[in-house]
Amino acid sequence: MDRTNKTIALIIKLIFWALLIAFFVWAFANNMFSKIWEQPDTFLRLLGEHITIVLLSGAAAVLLAVPLGIFVTRPKFRKSEWLIVGIANLGQTIPSLAVLALAMGFLGIGISAAVVALFVYSLLPILQNTIAGLDSVDDNMIDAAKGMGLTNAQILWKIELPNALTSIIAGVRTALVINIGTAALAYLIGAGGLGVWIFTGIRLFDNAFLMSGAVPVTLLAIVIDYLFKWLQFALVPKGLRLARKAQNS
Amino acid sequence: MIHFNDVTKVYNGNVKAIENMNFTVEDGELVIMLGPSGCGKTTLLRMVNQLESITDGDIMLNGKSVRHSNKIEMRRNIGYVIQSNGLFPNMNIEDNAMIVPNLLGWDRKKMRDRFNMLMELVGLKPDEYRKRYPHELSGGQQQRVGVARALAADPPVMLMDEPFGALDPIIRTHLQEEFLQIQKELKKTILFVSHDIDEAVKMADKIALLKGGKMMQYAEPAKMLNKPANSFVAEFVGQDRVLKSMSLYTVRDLANALTLKPVMESPDSQNINENLSLRVAISKILNQEADQLIVENDNGTRKGSITLDLIEQFLHREIKESV
Numbered sequence: 001m002d003r004t005n006k007t008i009a010l011i012i013k014l015i016f017w018a019l020l021i022a023f024f025v026w027a028f029a030n031n032m033f034s035k036i037w038e039q040p041d042t043f044l045r046l047l048g049e050h051i052t053i054v055l056l057s058g059a060a061a062v063l064l065a066v067p068l069g070i071f072v073t074r075p076k077f078r079k080s081e082w083l084i085v086g087i088a089n090l091g092q093t094i095p096s097l098a099v100l101a102l103a104m105g106f107l108g109i110g111i112s113a114a115v116v117a118l119f120v121y122s123l124l125p126i127l128q129n130t131i132a133g134l135d136s137v138d139d140n141m142i143d144a145a146k147g148m149g150l151t152n153a154q155i156l157w158k159i160e161l162p163n164a165l166t167s168i169i170a171g172v173r174t175a176l177v178i179n180i181g182t183a184a185l186a187y188l189i190g191a192g193g194l195g196v197w198i199f200t201g202i203r204l205f206d207n208a209f210l211m212s213g214a215v216p217v218t219l220l221a222i223v224i225d226y227l228f229k230w231l232q233f234a235l236v237p238k239g240l241r242l243a244r245k246a247q248n249s
Numbered sequence: 250m251i252h253f254n255d256v257t258k259v260y261n262g263n264v265k266a267i268e269n270m271n272f273t274v275e276d277g278e279l280v281i282m283l284g285p286s287g288c289g290k291t292t293l294l295r296m297v298n299q300l301e302s303i304t305d306g307d308i309m310l311n312g313k314s315v316r317h318s319n320k321i322e323m324r325r326n327i328g329y330v331i332q333s334n335g336l337f338p339n340m341n342i343e344d345n346a347m348i349v350p351n352l353l354g355w356d357r358k359k360m361r362d363r364f365n366m367l368m369e370l371v372g373l374k375p376d377e378y379r380k381r382y383p384h385e386l387s388g389g390q391q392q393r394v395g396v397a398r399a400l401a402a403d404p405p406v407m408l409m410d411e412p413f414g415a416l417d418p419i420i421r422t423h424l425q426e427e428f429l430q431i432q433k434e435l436k437k438t439i440l441f442v443s444h445d446i447d448e449a450v451k452m453a454d455k456i457a458l459l460k461g462g463k464m465m466q467y468a469e470p471a472k473m474l475n476k477p478a479n480s481f482v483a484e485f486v487g488q489d490r491v492l493k494s495m496s497l498y499t500v501r502d503l504a505n506a507l508t509l510k511p512v513m514e515s516p517d518s519q520n521i522n523e524n525l526s527l528r529v530a531i532s533k534i535l536n537q538e539a540d541q542l543i544v545e546n547d548n549g550t551r552k553g554s555i556t557l558d559l560i561e562q563f564l565h566r567e568i569k570e571s572v
Contacts, residue, residue: 144335147298147408148349148398149324158348162339237339239382246384 027211035197035212047216049192053111053183054224057118058176065123066168069130070156081131088127091120096182104189114191118182122175129171133164165236166244173228180221184213250276251297251406251440255306258292258462266292267462269306274455276405277436281449284459285485290442293459294408297440298327310406325349328399328407328437332414334391336383342394343379349402367397370431389420396428400435409441413448425452446486450474450493458482471497475568491564496528500544500555503527503563509553512543518554520545531560 027033036043065088072081091099096117103117137160145155161168187195194213201210233241251274258267267289274280282290295301297308299320308315315323336345344351346367347360355363368375371393383391392412399407413421413428429452432439443449449456450470458465458473465485466478474494477483487493501523503509512518519539521530523546530542534557544552 138333138335140331140333140335141337143300144329144331145337145348147295147300147324147327147329147331149321149326149352150348151321154352159337159339163337239341239384240339242382243338243384 027215030207032208032211033215034208036216043212043216046192046194046196046213047220049111050180050183050186050194050217050220053114053118053186053191053193054176054179057115058122058172058179060115060119061122061126061175062172064119065126065171066130069127069134069168073131073134085124085127085131088124092124096121097185097188100185100189109190111186111191113189114183114186114193117189118179118186121182122179125175125178126168126171129167129174130164133167133171134160136167137163162237163240166232166240169228169232169235173225173232176224176228177221180217180224184217250274250309250311251438252309253293253306254309256293256296256303256308257305258289258296258301259304265462267296270462270464272457272464272467274438274440276438278454279432279437279439279441279452280455280457281441281443281453282457282459283443283446283449283485284465286444287461288459289462290457290459291410294410294440294442297406297408298324298329325353325402326404326406328401328404328409330392330395330399330407330409330412332411334383334395336391336394336398338383341380341382342386345383346394346398346401348398353402363401364397367400370400371397372427373397388416389424392416392424396431400437405438407437407439409439411442411444414443414445421448428452447493450496458485460485470494471567491568492528492531494567495531495560495564496526498527498563498567499523500525500527500530500542503555503560504544504552506566507559507563509544509555510541510559512551512554513541515541517541518543520551521555522547523552527560527563530555531557534560 068084071077072084094102099121100114100117103113103120107113107116141159141163142155145159150158183193184195184198186193187199194217197209197213198217201207201213253270253272256267256270257265259265270293282293284290292301296303297310297315299315299318303316310318310323310327336342337348340348343361343364347355347364350360350363364379365375368378373390373393378386378390378394383394386394392415395412399409413424416424425448441452453470455467456470456473457467460481466473466482468476468478471494473482474486474490474497477486477490483490500521504523517540519533519542521533521542521544523544533539533542541554541556543554546552
């Protein structure tokens with residue numbers, strides 16, 4: 001069973017890579033990325049804007065959502081959870097385009113509106129994963145820690161956060177990857193980014209513009225995804241990583 | 250010394266979990282709190298290190314009121330072992346075991362020495378386990394580390410909440426015996442929660458039997474078995490309480506109390522070491538392995554023989570004496 005699964009996985013992987021290579025061969029043969037070579041300055045500016053929007057909004061969301069997640073999981077403030085998660089939920093239920101439009105309504109055209117919109121949009125996944133991660137910490141462990149005389153702050157830093165870290169980082173990763181895609185819409189409110197080329201391509205039926213914008217966005221998402229996988233590996237305590245691995249095998 | 254002084258715990262203003270509890274755990278004593286689930290034994294234990302608040306009355310820990318002590322400081326002076334060992338998966342075994350000394354700011358060398366010493370004490374090789382993680386250890390090994398962790402800062406008092414409850418019977422018996430050895434050496438003041446009467450009889454200096462938040466009987470195991478204070482105690486300790494009480498006596502106790510019968514060579518006799526319990530002796534006889542058992546000391550010197558009626562005589566005597 002295990003063996004057939006592995007074989008199937010390998011075949012799918014091979015097909016995937018073959019398609020990917022075929023795509024790039026086709027794209028290069030048809031000069032699809034020509035815009036990148038022709039206008040390197042513009043490309044770098046758009047890429048820079050794109051990354052700035054994603055990182056600023058992501059960082060702000062982490063700085064707010066993680067402490068908020070810690071706050072609502074404290075027994076004293078547990079009752080506020082529905083309210084805070086509800087508000088964050090609101091940001092996520094509104095379609096991303098509408099969030100951008102609303103932000104533009106308040107902040108006008110430009111990069112700040114896009115950053116605020118994506119910030120609101122990223123809160124929920126990070127908040128929810130922080131809460132889920134902290135909730136998944138075994139109560140017996142916390143009980144033991146308390147009984148041995150750790151202060152609440154020590155329990156949070158030494159026990160709860162390390163054990164919740166995998167889940168928190170996964171939340172940040174999800175939020176950022178979604179953000180990279182959504183930031184392509186930032187062009188619509190005049191915030192720039194690689195969306196500029198994508199939308200130009202759509203309007204002009206020009207595949208070269210389209211691909212020169214869309215493929216880097218995709219690659220950026222993949223790079224960030226891998227970066228966070230590595231970050232998870234680097235930051236999560238070794239014992240937890242090994243325990244997870246042992247559980248899965 | 251742990252002294253319970255009229256301790257009462259009330260939940261939600263009217264549900265009495267603990268009612269006017271009064272008893273004392275003397276220095277160096279191992280007291281087991283026993284009772285059906287919901288009797289309040291765990292609550293009472295957790296009131297000592299203030300994981301549960303006290304509604305009324307007080308607990309004196311070495312003469313100091315726990316209600317008025319600094320909780321954090323006090324807890325660092327109490328060893329705490331729970332059923333699901335509660336080891337931290339993000340720390341290796343050494344960091345786990347040394348968490349309290351670490352909080353107390355011990356230096357590296359002192360912690361290392363302490364770790365090595367404690368691991369030897371609980372029967373694990375320090376260097377083999379130092380860098381390993383909790384999930385790599387078996388349940389029994391984890392609980393050993395749990396005990397080592399509780400002993401780390403050498404607290405005079407230990408609280409143990411069904412520490413061996415989650416282990417399989419063979420490992421549990423092992424750990425109980427080892428822990429008794431450790432306790433013999435260290436002489437800690439221990440309050441221990443259990444729901445297992447056999448564990449209590451085997452390990453406790455005194456048993457506190459609780460029901461519905463009230464003390465039913467507080468006595469030495471032999472006394473509780475031979476002279477239960479009321480019908481609840483009698484029922485809880487079991488119909489076979491006389492048999493259970495026999496595990497408290499060794500063959501030597503009998504030899505000291507009564508005159509042994511002379512040794513008569515016969516094919517139906519077997520040898521028995523005088524350090525074994527009377528429970529072993531009687532099961533040998535009942536099992537028809539032998540009609541009489543020849544008592545030997547560690548050097549193999551024969552002291553005489555015992556038979557079923559001699560054991561019977563001894564029990565009558567003991568039960569009457571403890572009245």
